[in-house]
Amino acid sequence: MAKKSRHPETIVLHAGWRADPTTGAVAPPIYQTTSFQFQSAEHASNLFALKELGNIYTRLGNPTTAILEDRIAALEGGAAAVALASGQAASAFSIQNLARAGDNVVSSTDLYGGTWNLFANTLKDLGIEVRFADPADPESFRRATDDRTRAYYAETLPNPKLAVFPIAEVAAIGRPLGIPLIMDNTAAPLLCRPLDHGAAVVVYSTTKYIGGHGTSIGGVLIDGGNFDWEANPERQPLFNTPDPSYHGAVWSNAVKGLGPIAYAIRARVVLLRDLGAAMSPFNAFQFLQGMETLPLRMPRHCANALAVVEFLKGRKDVAQVIHPSIQTGVKRERADKYLSGGYGGLVGFELVGGREAGRKFIDALELFYHVANIGDARSLAIHPASTTHSQLTPEEQLATGVTDGYVRLSVGLEHIEDIIADLESALATAG
Ligand code: PLP
Numbered sequence: 001m002a003k004k005s006r007h008p009e010t011i012v013l014h015a016g017w018r019a020d021p022t023t024g025a026v027a028p029p030i031y032q033t034t035s036f037q038f039q040s041a042e043h044a045s046n047l048f049a050l051k052e053l054g055n056i057y058t059r060l061g062n063p064t065t066a067i068l069e070d071r072i073a074a075l076e077g078g079a080a081a082v083a084l085a086s087g088q089a090a091s092a093f094s095i096q097n098l099a100r101a102g103d104n105v106v107s108s109t110d111l112y113g114g115t116w117n118l119f120a121n122t123l124k125d126l127g128i129e130v131r132f133a134d135p136a137d138p139e140s141f142r143r144a145t146d147d148r149t150r151a152y153y154a155e156t157l158p159n160p161k162l163a164v165f166p167i168a169e170v171a172a173i174g175r176p177l178g179i180p181l182i183m184d185n186t187a188a189p190l191l192c193r194p195l196d197h198g199a200a201v202v203v204y205s206t207t208k209y210i211g212g213h214g215t216s217i218g219g220v221l222i223d224g225g226n227f228d229w230e231a232n233p234e235r236q237p238l239f240n241t242p243d244p245s246y247h248g249a250v251w252s253n254a255v256k257g258l259g260p261i262a263y264a265i266r267a268r269v270v271l272l273r274d275l276g277a278a279m280s281p282f283n284a285f286q287f288l289q290g291m292e293t294l295p296l297r298m299p300r301h302c303a304n305a306l307a308v309v310e311f312l313k314g315r316k317d318v319a320q321v322i323h324p325s326i327q328t329g330v331k332r333e334r335a336d337k338y339l340s341g342g343y344g345g346l347v348g349f350e351l352v353g354g355r356e357a358g359r360k361f362i363d364a365l366e367l368f369y370h371v372a373n374i375g376d377a378r379s380l381a382i383h384p385a386s387t388t389h390s391q392l393t394p395e396e397q398l399a400t401g402v403t404d405g406y407v408r409l410s411v412g413l414e415h416i417e418d419i420i421a422d423l424e425s426a427l428a429t430a431g
Helices: 008-014 041-048 063-076 087-096 113-125 139-143 167-177 262-275 281-292 294-312 329-338 354-364 394-400 416-430
Strands: 080-084 104-108 129-133 149-155 181-184 201-205 219-223 318-322 346-351 380-382 406-410
Touching (some): 008 063, 008 281, 063 080, 063 219, 063 281, 080 087, 080 262, 087 113, 087 181, 087 201, 087 219, 104 113, 113 129, 129 139, 139 167, 149 167, 167 181, 219 262, 294 318, 294 346, 294 416, 346 354, 354 406, 354 416
Parallel strands (some): 104 129, 104 149, 149 181, 181 201
Antiparallel strands (some): 080 219, 201 219, 380 406
């Protein structure tokens, strides 16, 4: 029954786990162990040869973490998932799993700042070029493509612009060319399932809404199982040529018997093995706990954010409010097409008083926490011009959508009257 359910409310409570067969424990146990004893020499040899899947060593996989992986894969409609130490590790692995030095990836310009740095600097130093394309114009992805392009990359609901990415449009450009679309869905779990719209891989920072309580850093990669890695062998050499690091395995073929999970398997047995950014089982437990209430939390985040938008709209001290619910034209069409579960918990707004007003506003908040994070149960705020974006030139700030008076809110689950009261008094102080 739980296995067959397509309802997120049921999946988050049941997928991947049913009472422990030896103890009867209902909550998933934390398997705090590095290693797993093999049943026999033959069993060990089958595991290493990938003839069967099983536990070897927690850097490669762990039973607590596997429950989280199964649960997130089920929630997204994917074939398999790989949990990682952080969202950053998930973004890095998503690219390193299919591109090597000399290759390139085309990414949307609208990215979390950490991903931007990873793409523009660190991957570049490793020889992987990331070309940036305009998410407002899906055809710009095609124009940036050449023979060495291995993937397209974007965020479903990127902040600060909060303009929803044209997932199906860009996925449709890539598929005939053999190019998978990787979507970072961190800001929109449950609101959007990128795989349903043609994405091939989903990335999460589970640190945010999946965990939901600001306790643990983690990430996950979900293999949609919906991409044919063999169809264009020249396009995806890492999946179609023998891998010297794994006895000459050809990944599009090597694990066919285990399902359409070539991408997930390669990420696990090559990248986790070699780079080691594994999620700790304790954090996996925290994320499992968080996920159980995700279908209750997301609608409340969305409803509170809508009420905040209503409050901010039309105020004399607020120059502009940024939220998918009040966008117009093609932006609004995309928001309605892809965010079928609600517009999310992030709200941006610009203070008429600019940088100084932004600083005063942040310092005057009493309920909202002043942090760089998003997706906590508590309400959070940041003034990018004096923190994350303080080193940018005015032109760069404009390109990222951050102006001097811009404030980002991650609206939490508190009573809406308390949220509004805090905003109201901080706005009064900011002047
Ligand atoms: N992707 C997005 C959209 C994010 O907002 C973040 C973190 O803020 C990350 C990735 C990176 O995740 P982590 O902080 O878990 O490494």
